[in-house]
Structures are given as C-alpha cells and as structure tokens.
Amino acid sequence: MKVRKLQQKRGWAWHLAVPIVKPALLATTTHEWTGGERIPATGGCILVLNHISHVDPLTAAHIVWDHGRVPRYLAKSGLFRNRALGFFLRAAGQIPVERLSVNAIGAYDAAVAAVRAGECVVVYPEGTITRDPGGWPMTGKSGAARIALATGCPVIPIGQWGAQELLAPYATRPDLFPRKRIRMLVGDPVDLDDLLAVEATPPVVQQATDRIMAAIVTLVEQIRGETAPAERFDMRRAGVRETGNPHRHDPGEAPA
Template sequence: MRVRKLEKKRGWAFTVAASILKPTLIAATSRTWIDGEKIPATGGCIVVVNHISHVDPLLSAHFVFDHGRLPRYLAKSGLFRNRYLGGFLGSAGQIPVERLTAGAVGAYDAAVAAIEAGECVVVYPEGTLTRDPDLWPMRGKSGAARLALATGAPVIPVGQWGAQRLLPPYSVRPDLFPRKHITMKAADPVPLADLLAVEATPAVVQQATDRIMAAIVAVVEELRGEKAPVERFDPSAAGVNVIGNPNKRARRKDQQ
C-alpha cells in the first residue's frame, strides 16, 4: 500500500494524536488496507464504516489518515465536557453530538458545514456498536443518508474486520498478544444520484440508508468470506437497549 500525502496541514491536535496513536496501533496490529485510494483525495466526502469495537475510531482514523485525509467524527458530547479532552477534540475538528436530544440537530448542521467546507466526515451508520450476535452490520440509522442528500457529497463505504479481536465489543481490556490483524477495504461511492434529484422525503432517506448499509455489508461479506443474514438485526424490533451493555445477552464472534 502506498501512503497518500495529506491534502492539508494537520494542525497540532492531529500531530499529537498521530505521533502517539499511530505508533501504538502499528505495534499492536498488523494491517491490510485495501482500495483506500477510493476515498477522494480532496473535497467533502462521507466515509461510512461498520462498527464492531470501541477501538474502531482509532483504526478507521489510521486508514483514512494513511490515504491522505484528516478524519472528522461525530463524537459523544460527554467527551467534550472534560476540559483537556474536550479542548483536544475541538482542536482536532471533532463534532460533539448530544444523543437523543434536540442538540443532535446542531451536530447535523456542523457535519453538513464540515462536508461543504471540503472535510472528510466519518460516520458509523448503525449509530452504535452492532448488537447482531455474529457482529454483522445492523439496520442503519438515517444520519449518513441525510448528510449525503443534503450535501451531494460522495459516500464511500468501508468494511472492516479484526478489531473485535483486539478489543471485543464492550470490553475494557484490549487483547494485545499475539498481535491482531486488521483488514479494512473501501469500495466505490454508493450510487445516490437518482435520489439527489428528488425531494428528500422519509421514503427517499430510507432508500438511501438501505443502499449505504447494503454497500457496507457487501464489503464485510467479502472480508469475512461469508454471507450476511438476509434480514439485518434491528435493535428496536428485538427490544434491545442500544445504550446499555448487551454482553450477557449476545453470542458474539469476538475471537474469530
């Protein structure tokens, strides 16, 4: 893999993060990056990724960073309440999200503004770690689709596998030995041109969401060498609390 030169100066926060986190990830993992050049080198874009571990943001940032972009995330607002961490995240251009409150609208507006300013925004369309017992992507939420329809920016699906071995879902202790292998693969932009030409009704937003999730699932199937369930896991229909820890209820492929 040839690392692409960054498209813009990274600033002090990214410099500090890269100098600390990247060597740590390199020491803790081996990596296969596939087709990362499909992430646009410049201009606003939305990178959508399946979510299987709390370490995902670090790994996807590594992937995006290695392909020349500075990733911006929608991060839980609670992280910004710490004086030092909040200052660091803000300096790195991350966007606070007030989950399940009217404040989420502000995060959406900030994400739209970032994309329109030419930034690369990384989104986990499932909204949280997957609750699927076998770690397949769940039913998606509408955030990524609404951003795409509002901005017209390309949506780049990325599938990943291996992070669950490094830090199993809802675990607090990473499993560092032996070194874990992480695979991430980008695919072609999700085809949304026909939906951009019509009003973004709830039905249109759902179509866009379904296409985004189908594109992510296709990449994950390729990486895992398996077929995903026909019906994606729906936490609401299953009565699963997406805020809590489902460890005691789920059979997971943590160590595969």
C-alpha cells in the first residue's frame, strides 16, 4: 500500500491524537486495505461507510489519514456534552449532530460548508451502529445524499469489516488480543450525475440515498464473501429504538 503524505494543516488536536491513537491501532489490529487510492487526494468529498462498532471511526480515520486526508466526522452531539471532549472534538474539526432533532440542520449546513471548503467529510448513512442481526448495513438516512446533491462533490463508498471483533457493538471492554484484522474496501464514486441535474425533491434524495447504500452493501458483500439480505433492515419497521443500546431500556442512558 502506498501511503500519501498529508497535505492539509492538521491543527493541535491532530498533533496530539495521532501519536496516541495510531500506535494503539497498530498494536491491536492489522489491516487489509483495498482501493485506498480512490480517496481523493484533494478537494471536497464525502466518504460513506457502514457502521459496525463504536471503534470503527478510529479504524476508518486510520485509512483516511494514511491516504493524506484529515477526516471530519458527523458525530453524535452527546460526545460534545463533556466540556473537555467537546473542546477537543471541535478543535479536530468534528461536526456535532443532534439526531432525531430539527437542530440536525445545523450539522448539514456545517458539512456542506466543509465540503465546499475542500475538506473530507465522513458520514455513516445508517446514523447508528447497525441493528441488523447479521451485521449488514441497514436502510440509510438522507444526510449524505443531501450534502452530495447540494455540493456536487464525489461520494466515495467504503465497506468495512472486522472492527466489531475489536469492540463488539455496545460492549464496554475491547478484545485486544490477538490482533484483529480490519478489512476496508474503497469503491468508485457513487454515480449521482443525473440526480444533480434535477431539483433535490424528497424522491430524488431517496434515490441518491438508495444508491449510496447499495454501493456500500456491495463492498461489504465483497469483503465478507457473502450475500446480504435482499431487504435491508429498517429500524422503524422492526420497532427498534434508533438511538442508544437497543438491548437496554434505561431512558436516561446516553445516546449511541
């Protein structure tokens, strides 16, 4: 794998985080990255991934960083409520999202501005760790599609697998040894050209969302060597809570 040199200014938060996080990942994981050269070296873009573990933003940041980009995540607002952590995350350029709230529009505006400024924005279209019993991608939310249609930027799908072995969904302790294999497959940009030429009505946004999720699912199928269910898991239809640990019923727990 050819590693690109970072071209962007990274700021103090990244100077602090990278020397801590990267050695920890190298000590606890190995990686199999394919297609990393498809991550644009410069210019505004959106990277879209399936979400399988609380630790996969770190393993995803690893491939993005090593291909010369500083990732800006759309991250749940609960992480920013701790003053110290919130200060650090904002310094690192992360964007808080108040999920299931009308205030989510603020995150959309910030993401659009970041893309237009030439930055690399990372989005998990499912909005939370998958609830699918087999770990497959669920139905997607519209955020990534709306950002893409507003900016015309490339949308790069990434399928990933393995982070859930390092930290199982909603587990409190990681399984550090033996080292876990993190596999990531970066696909070609999702073709949205025809949708960019028309008004971004709800049906158009849904078409874009469906194409984005289909691209991610195809990559995950290739990584796993399996076929995904014909119908993607839908939390609302299944009556599964959309935030927090779906296996707990404590109304006071922090969203996840």
